[in-house]
Amino acid sequence: MPFSKLGLPPTLVNGVKAMGYVDPTPIQLRAIPVVMGGGDLIGSAQTGTGKTAAFALPVLARLGKHEARGPRVLVLEPTRELAAQVETAFRDFGRFTDIRATVVHGGVGYGRQRSEIQAGTDIVIATPGRLMDFLNERTLRLDGLQILILDEVDRMLDMGFVKDVKKIIGLCPRERQTLFFSATIPPEINAIAAFALRNPARIEIGVARTVNKSVTHAFYPVGTALKFELLVALLEKTDFHSCLVFSRTKHGADKIARKLKAANHSVAVLHANRSQSQRVEALEGFKSGKYEVMVATDIAARGIDVAGVSHVINYDIPANPEDYVHRIGRTGRAQAVGEAYTLTTPEQAGEIRDIERFIGQKVPQLKLEGFNYNAPPPRPAMGYQGAAPTHSQRPAYGQRPNHGHQANSGPRPAQAPRPAAAHAPRPTHAAPHAAPAPRPPAAPAAQPRAGQAHTYIQPGQPEQPSSHSAPAPRKPGGLSRGGWTRRP
Numbered sequence: 001m002p003f004s005k006l007g008l009p010p011t012l013v014n015g016v017k018a019m020g021y022v023d024p025t026p027i028q029l030r031a032i033p034v035v036m037g038g039g040d041l042i043g044s045a046q047t048g049t050g051k052t053a054a055f056a057l058p059v060l061a062r063l064g065k066h067e068a069r070g071p072r073v074l075v076l077e078p079t080r081e082l083a084a085q086v087e088t089a090f091r092d093f094g095r096f097t098d099i100r101a102t103v104v105h106g107g108v109g110y111g112r113q114r115s116e117i118q119a120g121t122d123i124v125i126a127t128p129g130r131l132m133d134f135l136n137e138r139t140l141r142l143d144g145l146q147i148l149i150l151d152e153v154d155r156m157l158d159m160g161f162v163k164d165v166k167k168i169i170g171l172c173p174r175e176r177q178t179l180f181f182s183a184t185i186p187p188e189i190n191a192i193a194a195f196a197l198r199n200p201a202r203i204e205i206g207v208a209r210t211v212n213k214s215v216t217h218a219f220y221p222v223g224t225a226l227k228f229e230l231l232v233a234l235l236e237k238t239d240f241h242s243c244l245v246f247s248r249t250k251h252g253a254d255k256i257a258r259k260l261k262a263a264n265h266s267v268a269v270l271h272a273n274r275s276q277s278q279r280v281e282a283l284e285g286f287k288s289g290k291y292e293v294m295v296a297t298d299i300a301a302r303g304i305d306v307a308g309v310s311h312v313i314n315y316d317i318p319a320n321p322e323d324y325v326h327r328i329g330r331t332g333r334a335q336a337v338g339e340a341y342t343l344t345t346p347e348q349a350g351e352i353r354d355i356e357r358f359i360g361q362k363v364p365q366l367k368l369e370g371f372n373y374n375a376p377p378p379r380p381a382m383g384y385q386g387a388a389p390t391h392s393q394r395p396a397y398g399q400r401p402n403h404g405h406q407a408n409s410g411p412r413p414a415q416a417p418r419p420a421a422a423h424a425p426r427p428t429h430a431a432p433h434a435a436p437a438p439r440p441p442a443a444p445a446a447q448p449r450a451g452q453a454h455t456y457i458q459p460g461q462p463e464q465p466s467s468h469s470a471p472a473p474r475k476p477g478g479l480s481r482g483g484w485t486r487r488p
């Protein structure tokens with residue numbers, strides 16, 4: 001069904017066309033009529049499904065025309081990046097309307113945000129902290145609010161915003177429409193939903209626990225001391241367009257970025273301790289191709305919507321299984337293909353099992369051919385520098401050795417701006433592996449082809465690099481919320 005049949009006004013259908021969208025995604029098909037009809041909604045959809053348009057389009061339709069009084073719509077987002085991205089989406093979809101949207105988040109001055117609010121805005125897209133500031137100083141009032149949207153609720157709660165969120169809900173008029181979007185709906189979200197929503201429709205798209213089908217993913221077991229060397233070797237042997245590297249900690253992200261820079265990669269860093277201008281510069285630079293690698297933490301990466309991220313590398317296995325799906329969802333967006341590698345260490349057998357149970361799929365364990373798993377750990381003072389080829393020695397994109405990866409469409413000059421379109425689909429370094437999957441559908445799992453650079457490690461016998469003992473049994477007592485390990 002085309003967008004024009006969903007009851008959206010022509011201004012919005014034209015806005016969608018201008019974005020290049022042809023058909024609605026499944027969540028858009030299902031959510032748009034519910035929201036247009038004024039009903040409450042709980043939507044669980046994995047990242048990259050098009051959920052922003054699923055709420056932004058019908059909300060814009062309901063607003064109709066700009067009104068100078070206070071905001072009629074409030075969208076709460078967990079991170080600045082996500083807030084900025086959603087504001088851009090509202091502006092893009094509403095480009096042929098006169099509706100005004102204002103983003104309100106920390107890390108920047110108050111002045112511009114305050115004057116936009118005072119000038120009269122229809123939609124406020126906010127992170128909870130800065131919103132509370134404006135509410136406390138009474139620049140912003142919510143008594144005229146008609147629609148409240150809580151996006152990425154699970155993340156908002158993980159980040160400790162529960163008190164603020166409850167307070168904000170309490171400040172909204174009781175007569176309103178409320179929409180909840182969350183990748184997962186754990187019990188605490190159901191509890192908040194029970195007091196915040198009235199007879200909500202529930203829309204679950206796909207299974208929130210699955211990895212996008214377009215992403216091929218695999219684990220790479222390695223000893224802790226050689227993790228960085230394996231990361232560099234994977235980057236060297238992969239003809240990537242742009243690669244997102246995940247670290248569990250901010251400090252770790254800085255350290256990885258420093259070492260990758262020393263290994264002559266162009267690197268951006270994104271985490272919560274970076275200033276707003278640094279975050280914007282990192283994201284813009286990554287989008288434009290100025291940086292080929294971006295090192296990020298989970299929270300900062302929530303708002304990353306960059307077309308054409310060809311690879312995700314989990315330098316650290318995610319702290320909870322949901323993050324595995326989110327991280328991997330940064331590639332393979334909007335039907336593009338992507339690859340995701342996760343470095344695992346011998347003591348992480350428990351985390352591996354949690355992820356596999358969560359996504360309902362066995363993830364193959366691969367070994368990078370030619371990588372010396374028995375190398376002595378690098379001396380800390382030398383870092384990686386001695387081992388890396390210099391920039392001039394490094395072949396340009398498209399000319400790197402394939403080592404089991406099929407080449408991209410052709411060489412491109414280093415740091416040339418990437419085209420907006422995602423790179424052409426290409427077979428991955430490994431063919432699909434028919435692993436027993438308790439829950440369909442599952443993303444294709446990787447399996448090596450003969451003579452290729454990635455060797456499959458027999459299921460059930462994860463190869464442990466020498467000098468490392470077998471994986472430790474999972475520690476008892478680490479389970480909560482439905483049995484999955486949560487971030488402390």
Ligand code: AMP
Nearest residue numbers: 021023024025048049050051052053334
């Ligand atoms: P979201 O899940 O809202 O973050 O959207 C993920 C990506 O899909 C974004 O880059 C959107 O611009 C894109 N997208 C959303 N809806 C559509 C659509 N109907 N057709 C094509 N791309 C879309």
